[in-house]
Amino acid sequence: MRTIVVGGGVVGLSLAYGLLKAGQPVLVLDGSDGDFRASRGNFGLVWVQGKGADFPPYARWTRTSAKLWSGFAKELEELTNLKLSYENKGGVEYCFSAQEMKERKAELSALRDKLDGDYPFEMLSAEQLKKKIPQIGPKVYGASYCPEDSHVNPLSLLRALSQAVRMLGGDIRTNIRVMEIIPGENQAELITENSERFVADRLVLAAGLGAQALGPQLGFKALVRPQQGQVLITEKMPHFLDHPSGTLRQVNEGGVQIGASKAEVGLNDHEDVLTTASLAAHAADVFPMLANAQIVRSWAALRVMSPDGYPIYQRSDKHHYAWFVTCHSGITLAAAHCELLPRWIMSKNDAPDLSPFSEARF
Ligand SMILES: Cc1cc2nc3c(=O)[nH]c(=O)nc-3n(C[C@H](O)[C@H](O)[C@H](O)COP(=O)(O)OP(=O)(O)OC[C@H]3O[C@@H](n4cnc5c(N)ncnc54)[C@H](O)[C@@H]3O)c2cc1C
Numbered sequence: 001m002r003t004i005v006v007g008g009g010v011v012g013l014s015l016a017y018g019l020l021k022a023g024q025p026v027l028v029l030d031g032s033d034g035d036f037r038a039s040r041g042n043f044g045l046v047w048v049q050g051k052g053a054d055f056p057p058y059a060r061w062t063r064t065s066a067k068l069w070s071g072f073a074k075e076l077e078e079l080t081n082l083k084l085s086y087e088n089k090g091g092v093e094y095c096f097s098a099q100e101m102k103e104r105k106a107e108l109s110a111l112r113d114k115l116d117g118d119y120p121f122e123m124l125s126a127e128q129l130k131k132k133i134p135q136i137g138p139k140v141y142g143a144s145y146c147p148e149d150s151h152v153n154p155l156s157l158l159r160a161l162s163q164a165v166r167m168l169g170g171d172i173r174t175n176i177r178v179m180e181i182i183p184g185e186n187q188a189e190l191i192t193e194n195s196e197r198f199v200a201d202r203l204v205l206a207a208g209l210g211a212q213a214l215g216p217q218l219g220f221k222a223l224v225r226p227q228q229g230q231v232l233i234t235e236k237m238p239h240f241l242d243h244p245s246g247t248l249r250q251v252n253e254g255g256v257q258i259g260a261s262k263a264e265v266g267l268n269d270h271e272d273v274l275t276t277a278s279l280a281a282h283a284a285d286v287f288p289m290l291a292n293a294q295i296v297r298s299w300a301a302l303r304v305m306s307p308d309g310y311p312i313y314q315r316s317d318k319h320h321y322a323w324f325v326t327c328h329s330g331i332t333l334a335a336a337h338c339e340l341l342p343r344w345i346m347s348k349n350d351a352p353d354l355s356p357f358s359e360a361r362f
Helices: 010-021 056-080 098-114 126-132 154-167 208-218 273-286 288-292 334-339 341-345
Strands: 003-006 026-029 091-095 122-125 142-146 171-173 178-183 188-192 197-200 202-205 225-234 248-250 256-258 295-305 312-315 322-326
Touching: 003 010, 003 197, 010 026, 010 154, 010 322, 010 334, 010 341, 056 098, 056 154, 056 334, 091 098, 098 122, 098 142, 122 126, 126 142, 154 171, 178 208, 202 208, 208 295, 208 322, 225 273, 256 273, 273 288, 273 295, 334 341
Parallel strands: 003 026, 003 202, 026 171, 202 322
Antiparallel strands: 091 142, 122 142, 178 188, 188 197, 225 256, 225 295, 248 256, 312 322
């Protein structure tokens, strides 16, 4: 049975690669460069710290994926001969006051309690933090540290995934915009912008923001919305930063990536000077030496957000051959989407329990 995956971003490709590894033929239909594509504009974190603070199933799912990441990266690199620049030395979140430290500690401790004590983190004073990151400036009061946080080059990941899909015999058709889905009893017909027709015995909708239009045609609520994030990157600098944070990381080429803002501005993916300035000011607060660094690139991209910010994994109630998959942390969850999601799609006995992530919660 061939699976058609609509959407060739990191979510669709991670799943497609996993399905192929499980011996399932896959065709990926992906839109065009004019589409909003979070997978090409994100921050590259594989992030655990603080995720799912008020929704433990998400905290567990995130950690499951983070734990799978090393093996996933190694396997992808070996298969494709491409370097992902995956680094897993743990991540920090900077605090600028005693109050912020207190609140962070309380939040992470509460999460640890909800996870029966199994949630590694440490609170580091400025002095302790300086041992890990000597360049922090005097405004930094301390940080939380989580050994399970890591980061990757997200564009290398995307490239490796599409190469891996093709190497395992999968087909990726680009510049194919699915406009209409006509559901039948046991299969669906997909009609593209160019009036091409495809028939799917198994259909996974992983089209990011494109799901807004396609989802309801299969009976999904598909409540996703755009949330803008802006990112900056500095000129290349000698390596100094081993530990990423939610706002600062040194990429494998040497630049320091700064971001990402959060703004509810609809389908607007343009940067603005005020946001750029506030991101840059934060970076210089943490690392005063960055005040003299040149910003060489900035961009905005749109996150794919569900109403509560958590992933949606939903099999259609009406059309048993159709699934809807979306999340706002597709880099972090790529390993789980590759290794575990296919088992759920194939209804295997050892499939993960994804019921907390169904659309019934909306
Ligand atoms: C600024 C920013 C920072 C982020 N930082 C992180 C981070 O550090 N860590 C992390 O884990 N996540 C991060 N994310 C989130 C992450 O990028 C997304 O979760 C992920 O990229 C979503 O992937 P996707 O495949 O669902 O969507 P997309 O990448 O948007 O891909 C959707 C694909 O579907 C295609 N498509 C759409 N409609 C159709 C159609 N009708 N027919 C055919 N194809 C269609 C599009 O062409 C596109 O290729 C960040 C996002 C942003 C914007």
